[in-house]
Amino acid sequence: MSGDAAGWGMLERTRALDYVTLQGLSTLTGCEATNLDALIMKELVDNGLDAASGGKPRIGVTFETGDGFLKLTVRDNGVGMLSSDIERIVDFNKFYSTKFHDRTPSRGALGNATKETFSVPYALAADMGVSLPRWPIGIRSRSKEHRVRLVVDELREEVKAEIAVADSPVEGTEISITLPVYRDHWGWNQAYVDLLQGYAMFNPEADFELSLSHSRKDGPIHVRYPSVGERKRVFKGRPSIHWFGRSEFAQLVWAKIRAVNGGGRDESLRSFIGGFRGLSSFDRINDVLGSAGASEDVLNVSDLADREDLVERLFDAMKRCSMEPKPYVLGEIGEEPMRKRLEQIFKEPEELRHNVAKGIYKDGSTRIPYAVEIAVAVYPENTGKKKRVIVGINNAPCLGHNPFDRCTLHWSQKGEENTAWGVNGLLEKYGIKKEEPVVVVIHLISPRVEYTSYGKSELNTDPFKKPLAQTLYKTCKFYYHHKRGGSGRGVGQKSEARRLLAEELRTRDEVFRGAGGVPGDLRTTQQGLYYKIRKRMGGKMGIERKSFIAAIREESMALGRRRDELGIIAAVRAEMYFRGSVYPVSLASLGELAGKGSDILLVEKEGITLALEPYARGRGVALVNSRGFIVEYADDLMKLSREDNANIFQLTDYDASGLLISQNAADIPRIGVDPESLDSLGLWIEDVSERYKPPKKHLNALPLELRDGVRDERIEIDSVLAEVGSERLWAHLEDRMTELAPRRDLTRSLDLSINLPWMITEPLGWLTRSLKALGETRRSTLQAGRPGWNG
Numbered sequence: 001m002s003g004d005a006a007g008w009g010m011l012e013r014t015r016a017l018d019y020v021t022l023q024g025l026s027t028l029t030g031c032e033a034t035n036l037d038a039l040i041m042k043e044l045v046d047n048g049l050d051a052a053s054g055g056k057p058r059i060g061v062t063f064e065t066g067d068g069f070l071k072l073t074v075r076d077n078g079v080g081m082l083s084s085d086i087e088r089i090v091d092f093n094k095f096y097s098t099k100f101h102d103r104t105p106s107r108g109a110l111g112n113a114t115k116e117t118f119s120v121p122y123a124l125a126a127d128m129g130v131s132l133p134r135w136p137i138g139i140r141s142r143s144k145e146h147r148v149r150l151v152v153d154e155l156r157e158e159v160k161a162e163i164a165v166a167d168s169p170v171e172g173t174e175i176s177i178t179l180p181v182y183r184d185h186w187g188w189n190q191a192y193v194d195l196l197q198g199y200a201m202f203n204p205e206a207d208f209e210l211s212l213s214h215s216r217k218d219g220p221i222h223v224r225y226p227s228v229g230e231r232k233r234v235f236k237g238r239p240s241i242h243w244f245g246r247s248e249f250a251q252l253v254w255a256k257i258r259a260v261n262g263g264g265r266d267e268s269l270r271s272f273i274g275g276f277r278g279l280s281s282f283d284r285i286n287d288v289l290g291s292a293g294a295s296e297d298v299l300n301v302s303d304l305a306d307r308e309d310l311v312e313r314l315f316d317a318m319k320r321c322s323m324e325p326k327p328y329v330l331g332e333i334g335e336e337p338m339r340k341r342l343e344q345i346f347k348e349p350e351e352l353r354h355n356v357a358k359g360i361y362k363d364g365s366t367r368i369p370y371a372v373e374i375a376v377a378v379y380p381e382n383t384g385k386k387k388r389v390i391v392g393i394n395n396a397p398c399l400g401h402n403p404f405d406r407c408t409l410h411w412s413q414k415g416e417e418n419t420a421w422g423v424n425g426l427l428e429k430y431g432i433k434k435e436e437p438v439v440v441v442i443h444l445i446s447p448r449v450e451y452t453s454y455g456k457s458e459l460n461t462d463p464f465k466k467p468l469a470q471t472l473y474k475t476c477k478f479y480y481h482h483k484r485g486g487s488g489r490g491v492g493q494k495s496e497a498r499r500l501l502a503e504e505l506r507t508r509d510e511v512f513r514g515a516g517g518v519p520g521d522l523r524t525t526q527q528g529l530y531y532k533i534r535k536r537m538g539g540k541m542g543i544e545r546k547s548f549i550a551a552i553r554e555e556s557m558a559l560g561r562r563r564d565e566l567g568i569i570a571a572v573r574a575e576m577y578f579r580g581s582v583y584p585v586s587l588a589s590l591g592e593l594a595g596k597g598s599d600i601l602l603v604e605k606e607g608i609t610l611a612l613e614p615y616a617r618g619r620g621v622a623l624v625n626s627r628g629f630i631v632e633y634a635d636d637l638m639k640l641s642r643e644d645n646a647n648i649f650q651l652t653d654y655d656a657s658g659l660l661i662s663q664n665a666a667d668i669p670r671i672g673v674d675p676e677s678l679d680s681l682g683l684w685i686e687d688v689s690e691r692y693k694p695p696k697k698h699l700n701a702l703p704l705e706l707r708d709g710v711r712d713e714r715i716e717i718d719s720v721l722a723e724v725g726s727e728r729l730w731a732h733l734e735d736r737m738t739e740l741a742p743r744r745d746l747t748r749s750l751d752l753s754i755n756l757p758w759m760i761t762e763p764l765g766w767l768t769r770s771l772k773a774l775g776e777t778r779r780s781t782l783q784a785g786r787p788g789w790n791g
Helices: 016-020 022-029 033-051 083-089 113-128 190-202 246-261 269-274 282-292 308-320 335-346 422-429 465-476 479-483 493-515 526-536 545-558 606-617 632-643 656-664 675-681 696-701 704-710 717-740 764-784
Strands: 058-066 069-076 137-141 144-153 158-167 173-180 207-214 221-225 351-363 366-378 388-393 408-413 416-421 438-445 575-578 581-584 599-603 621-625 647-651 689-691 713-715
Touching (some): 016 022, 016 144, 016 158, 022 033, 033 058, 033 069, 033 113, 033 190, 058 190, 083 113, 083 144, 083 158, 113 144, 113 173, 190 207, 190 388, 221 335, 246 308, 269 282, 282 308, 335 351, 335 366, 335 438, 351 465, 366 465, 366 479, 388 422, 408 422, 408 465, 416 422, 422 438, 422 465, 438 465, 493 526, 493 545, 526 606, 526 717, 599 632, 599 717, 606 621, 606 717, 632 647, 656 696, 656 704, 675 717, 704 713
Parallel strands (some): 058 207, 388 438, 599 621, 599 647
Antiparallel strands (some): 058 069, 069 173, 137 144, 137 173, 207 221, 351 366, 366 438, 408 416, 689 713
């Protein structure tokens, strides 16, 4: 007979006992009982790093094993815990969390983990049938020692805490948990060292220390990883309203109201709004309140109770009054800090590749930024190292398996789609198998990571799979070449770049000898050749650009050729190129040059002009370069030419300097290069972009909306030229010019000069008729060759 049939009604059951049984803990944490020792370490280190953020964190971890018990202690130099914090943690009737509604790249996502770690000794003791010490939990913080024991009442389904407090001076916080040894490897577990190494990799600014002592092992183990310096970019801890959905924002508000109703401290509405990124100023807060129509009686967050419509209006107003942050705000560890940690943990790598991909994914109407940072370090074969993959999310290593090893990854390689099962499947495609001496570091940063298990070991990988796979491919693809005896295997990366350069120049020399010259589409700049070789080496040269340029000259001389004979443009000029002639841009020539070319393309890069000139020549387009920034005479030339009906355009690098050139001549349309150009040319941005450090004065001179795209990555014209060749690049530029200026004055494209012998003189009328006839003939010829250009 059912309970209802017996008249008992619906019976209530508490969830408190789930914390003190292995089955319940497994559900809550997503962690098997055999890994609970490592889980406790991870959760306590996460909390310690959070508490010490903003300074230089110091984390110490100690495992002491004896008499069937393991004592795990984690120390930090953070702000400490109040007695009221500890009381809330061990209140099993309520759920307390600082992270459940958090929308920052936080190490935790579900919260309540400290309560779970305090419960582990009791769940294990019940399962093993052993008795625990009277006070298995100790917390020293803020000059107090709190000893904690849990009292489990299975009949009433209650878990209550008893706390004994005494004075105890201590810096930061020290938490100790004593639990029965559930497996023989507990207390002497390689997983502890692996975890600490992961934390060190993802937190270069922190000091880490680990000590293991075991009554049945010889001598203690001590590992220390001091700080290697600051990361490249640090996340500044405010969340953005743009990272919340409407319902999530409402849940945050109601959670705060519930906390107030439960005796917590109320927060002023102004303070609450100002806690979001981009809304901290007095004026912005006023704008939000005015736009939302908040009345004067709404002073605190608790005043929003039963005002769902106002909560929705606040959400909309906060989004209107703040800008959506770019992905770069999430922070980045950086190549150099990663290199230093790798050297510290595993010794200096023979070769290191590093890449970062940033982007935004959509979750309904919410746009969530992310950054994927990957490093691949190669070690000599005689070190005995084997492949190691270290995966972290929001500055904390993953516990147990790699969440990206249980999904299908997709990436593009030279326009073809590729797939593999998980990270290890992708790595194996490029030769990085189980026995290879390679360490791969993968770090994902995002304010919203959807964990699908309480232990944060399972997550929804869908938003991040494609950028992670594409970045991992870009970073590891060099390894096949490396194994064949390239860089790092007795040849050296610098020597390998030189070898590939010599091979390229020999090929060009063979073309020259066979055809008497190098075809126009093979013409490139010295910078373009640099990018071509860099791509063949997987993105890392191991040689400074200046040294590479010098090597071009040396290798060309060794072949007995000038660089221009090999199709390599090395000229340094500030000139106009028109119909096969070169004109210096000077004060005296301004009047003459202002009438040349139906279109004038101002090119930032000196050598690019020569690469494009053969194609511009047949189209009546004049090319001008002026050594980067527009010099005075070039600026005057542009003004005079526009007055004479010329269409004028700019072609610059997509970096701080290139965009500043464009800004300084804002009335001249810019037609490339930029991410939109890459789409038109069918290129991936990863194929042509590179990391760089922009001149601060150039970056700071740009409007804020332009800075983010060129803050740490750039696209050079030479790199695009190396990928697509002169002909395709010119065709793209011509399309852009036609799109922006459908009509043009074709008479400006004509060269009407006639070379008459000095002894011949004719009446002025005859000369005028001859010039007009010649002009009409050339106009018709030019028009026939340019059907898409009106004029």
